[in-house]
Amino acid sequence: MxxxxxxxxxxxxxxxxxxxxxxxxxxxxxxxxxxxxxxxPFGHKVALVPIARGATVMKYGESIGLARQDISAGEWVHxxxxxxxxxxxxxxxxxx
Amino acid sequence: MEKEFWGYRRVDGSFGIRNHVAILxxxxxxxxxxxxxxxxxxxxxAIPVWYGRGQFGEDDxxxxxxxxxxxxxxxxxxxxxxxxxxxxxxLVADGVAKTGKPVKWMxxxxxxxxxxxxAEGVRLLVPMVQEATRQRxxxxxxxxxxxxxxxxxxxxxxxxxxxxxxxxxxxxVIDAGGVVYLSETSEWMGAEQVLARRARNKKVADEIYAAVxxxxxxxxxxGVDIRGANPVPDNIRGGITTIEEKSLGxxxxxxxxxxxxxxPYATKASGKGLYLMDTxxxxxxxxxxxxxxxxxxxxxxxxxxxxxxxxxxxxxxxxGNPRTAKRLADNVDVDVSAILDGETLEASGxxxxxxxxxxxxxxxxxxxxxxxxEVVISRIQPTV
Numbered sequence: 508m509x510x511x512x513x514x515x516x517x518x519x520x521x522x523x524x525x526x527x528x529x530x531x532x533x534x535x536x537x538x539x540x541x542x543x544x545x546x547x548p549f550g551h552k553v554a555l556v557p558i559a560r561g562a563t564v565m566k567y568g569e570s571i572g573l574a575r576q577d578i579s580a581g582e583w584v585h586x587x588x589x590x591x592x593x594x595x596x597x598x599x600x601x602x603x
Numbered sequence: 604m605e606k607e608f609w610g611y612r613r614v615d616g617s618f619g620i621r622n623h624v625a626i627l628x629x630x631x632x633x634x635x636x637x638x639x640x641x642x643x644x645x646x647x648x649a650i651p652v653w654y655g656r657g658q659f660g661e662d663d664x665x666x667x668x669x670x671x672x673x674x675x676x677x678x679x680x681x682x683x684x685x686x687x688x689x690x691x692x693x694l695v696a697d698g699v700a701k702t703g704k705p706v707k708w709m710x711x712x713x714x715x716x717x718x719x720x721x722a723e724g725v726r727l728l729v730p731m732v733q734e735a736t737r738q739r740x741x742x743x744x745x746x747x748x749x750x751x752x753x754x755x756x757x758x759x760x761x762x763x764x765x766x767x768x769x770x771x772x773x774x775x776v777i778d779a780g781g782v783v784y785l786s787e788t789s790e791w792m793g794a795e796q797v798l799a800r801r802a803r804n805k806k807v808a809d810e811i812y813a814a815v816x817x818x819x820x821x822x823x824x825x826g827v828d829i830r831g832a833n834p835v836p837d838n839i840r841g842g843i844t845t846i847e848e849k850s851l852g853x854x855x856x857x858x859x860x861x862x863x864x865x866x867p868y869a870t871k872a873s874g875k876g877l878y879l880m881d882t883x884x885x886x887x888x889x890x891x892x893x894x895x896x897x898x899x900x901x902x903x904x905x906x907x908x909x910x911x912x913x914x915x916x917x918x919x920x921x922x923g924n925p926r927t928a929k930r931l932a933d934n935v936d937v938d939v940s941a942i943l944d945g946e947t948l949e950a951s952g953x954x955x956x957x958x959x960x961x962x963x964x965x966x967x968x969x970x971x972x973x974x975x976x977e978v979v980i981s982r983i984q985p986t987v
Contacts (some may be wrong), residue, residue, distance in 0.1 A: 513763055513943070523759045523842065525943045549926065550759040550842035550906070564844075567762070569797065571848035584844070586830075591845035593793045594829035596822030 510534040510543065512553055516568030521552040521584050523566075528553070534581075544581040552584040564589050604956055606779060608963035610677075610743035610899075614703030617677035618743045620899045620963045623648040623915055624731045625679045626724070629670060629686035629695050630655030633711055633720075637685050640724040646732040648679075648914055650978050654986065655691070662984035667691075669869035669980045671698030672895025674706065678915050680735035681705040683727055685720070688712050705731065740965075746780030746875070748963065751893030751901040751916070752856045753786065755886040757834075758841020758906025762852020764923025764942035764951070765904035771952030772902065772959060773858030773877070782872050784898055785857030786882040786889045788814050789833045793847030794854045798879070802862045810865040814881050833884055837907040841924075856904055868981055869895035886911040887979035890918060894978075900963055902955075910934045912970025914978060919959060919968050934969050936962070 512522035514537045522536045528547040533540055538555055547553045552566070558578040563570045572589045582588070610618030624647045628637040634651035641649025650673065658666055674682040674695060682699050686692035689710040696708035707727050711720045752769055754761055773783045791798055795815045802808035822829045834843045843849045863876040869892045872878045882892040886909050890901050894916040901918040903909070908931045912918030922928050925940035937958045939951040962968055970976055 515763065523763060525760075548842070550924070552759070552842060552844065566848055567851040569794070569847070569851050571793070571851065572845040585842070586839060586844050589844045591793075591828070591830060591847060593846050594789070594819055594822045594833070596819075596824070596826050597828040 508532065510547075512536045514538050514555065515566060518568045519565045520554065520556050520558055521564060521566055522555055523550060523552055525549065542581050544579060545583050547583045554578045554580050554582045554584050556580050604775070604953065605960045606745050607742045608745065608748065608960060609740035609965060610747060611680065611738055611740050613677050617897065618747045618899070619677040619679065620917065620965070621678040621915070622680045622735055622738060623678055624728060624735050625650055625674060625682045625915060626728070627670065627674045627682055627684050627695065628652045628655070629684060629691045632656065632687050633685045636711060636717055636720045636724065639721050640683075640685075640728060643721070643725055644728040644732060646736060647728055650914060652978060652980065654980070654982060656687070657986040658984075659987065660984060662982060665868055665983055666980055667694060667698070669891065669895040670695050672869045672871065672897065673891070673915065673978065674699035675702045675704060676894055676897060676915050677899050679704065680738065681731040683724065683731065684708040685724065686710055705734070707731070744779070745776060748776060748900065749782040749784065749872070749896075749898045750776050751784045751786070751890065751896075751898035753886060753890055753893065753901055753918075754790075754853055754856060754904040755909030755911065756905040756907040757838050757843060757849055757853065758924060759843060759852070760841075760923040760940065760943065761904050761906045762855060764939050765906070765921045766852055766856040767948050768923070768939040768942065768951040768955045769856040769902050769904050769921060770858040771948055772956045773856065774860055775952075775956060777858065777860045777876055780875055782875055783857060783877045784866070784872070784880045784893050784896060785854065785877065786880040786893060787853065787884040788881050789818050789829065789846065789884045790850045790853040791815050791879070792818060792850050793845070794850035797851070798854055798862060801860070803864070807862055807864055811862070811879065814865060814879075841907045856902075866896060868892045871897045883981050887977045888981045890916065891978050891980055900959065902959060908934055910970065910975040912968060912976045914976035917962050917968045918970050918976075919962050920970065921955060933973070934975070936969050
């Protein structure tokens with residue numbers, strides 16, 4: 508079976524799968540095909556390209572947070588490997 | 604596409620899509636009387652409330668403004684205001700009366716207790732219902748519609764399917780001269796730069812940034828990460844990773860037009876077009892603010908499903924998640940999940956628009972039919 512994922516913007520480095528994707532399964536996107544390296548549940552995100560630790564995770568052409576660790580193409584992208592930058596009262600105030 | 608709806612004309616020039624006689628509790632201690640009256644007199648809508656006593660300052664101002672707004676909503680033909688004592692009852696009733704809407708008030712202490720208040724309430728309500736049910740709706744242009752857009756139980760399908768379809772509809776309402784309210788301030792966080800680019804002027808852009816900053820400052824003052832409160836656990840289960848991601852998807856439901864202003868909670872827009880309203884994100888609080896701002900209809904997108912609706916403002920549930928559309932079918936008014944399979948945005952938008960007009964013309968929504976409805980007015984300061 509071939510999975511399907513939706514890419515919302517050209518600048519995005521993640522796509523949203525619209526079926527349950529198993530590890531090793533091929534996923535079709537508007538930016539080409541990739542192999543899911545782990546299980547990605549319906550509605551969750553898969554990395555389209557390698558994303559380095561600290562790099563911006565892009566969806567809708569905007570930042571949805573920073574990678575907490577190196578993420579390889581085909582990996583499941585969620586709260587375990589993405590860090591929000593907003594509403595973070597738990598972090599020291601940024602000097603901007 | 605239908606450009607007119609059936610509306611009940613009100614004295615202030617607005618039009619309702621429902622014709623309720625409302626029984627509005629001013630404070631929680633009269634909820635029992637209000638509920639009894641709602642059950643006793645057919646054609647009435649009981650609106651109980653939590654809190655309403657011992658509030659002061661900004662919190663009190665907001666609370667009473669919201670109650671006056673609710674009692675003045677175009678979907679209400681006439682309002683009976685019920686309180687424990689006469690000062691608060693009169694204050695809310697006078698506010699509603701400014702719109703020209705027929706309004707009466709009653710203080711349980713003055714009338715002589717619960718039994719006497721129930722008897723007096725019935726006496727007051729019977730002629731109000733008789734008068735309201737004489738009225739016939741008329742054809743009204745879409746420019747008289749105020750649409751509140753809301754989302755709840757969000758997942759990633761919301762930003763891909765349901766919100767784009769609703770945004771398409773919101774643009775059509777604005778282009779026809781109507782009003783759209785986009786609320787839930789914490790769900791502008793991470794997307795405020797996108798909203799600010801569409802602000803009418805710098806003042807409006809600054810207000811957008813200031814509203815979001817207030818929430819971020821609140822998180823900082825409490826020393827916590829807002830994750831868990833927003834996004835909530837069901838958002839995360841549905842694939843939403845961060846508040847940035849949730850917000851970027853959420854704002855799409857407001858469409859693409861210029862943002863005319865940022866309204867305080869429970870405030871009516873002074874003009875036409877797209878307005879932001881500064882509200883808390885949980886559905887009951889947010890849609891209460893929209894209702895108090897005069898919205899006659901609420902279009903509510905959902906992924907994992909939030910069943911909540913507003914009792915006086917028909918609340919349409921729209922999902923882009925095909926699994927939710929099946930599993931929680933009872934609660935779904937409109938399924939636009941075909942977008943995930945490649946249906947065009949315009950096709951889904953037209954479908955949703957037609958469904959919304961059905962609701963405007965009188966068809967009950969699922970939450971209206973099932974009674975999944977609550978009024979919850981935000982509290983911004985503690986009671987003494």
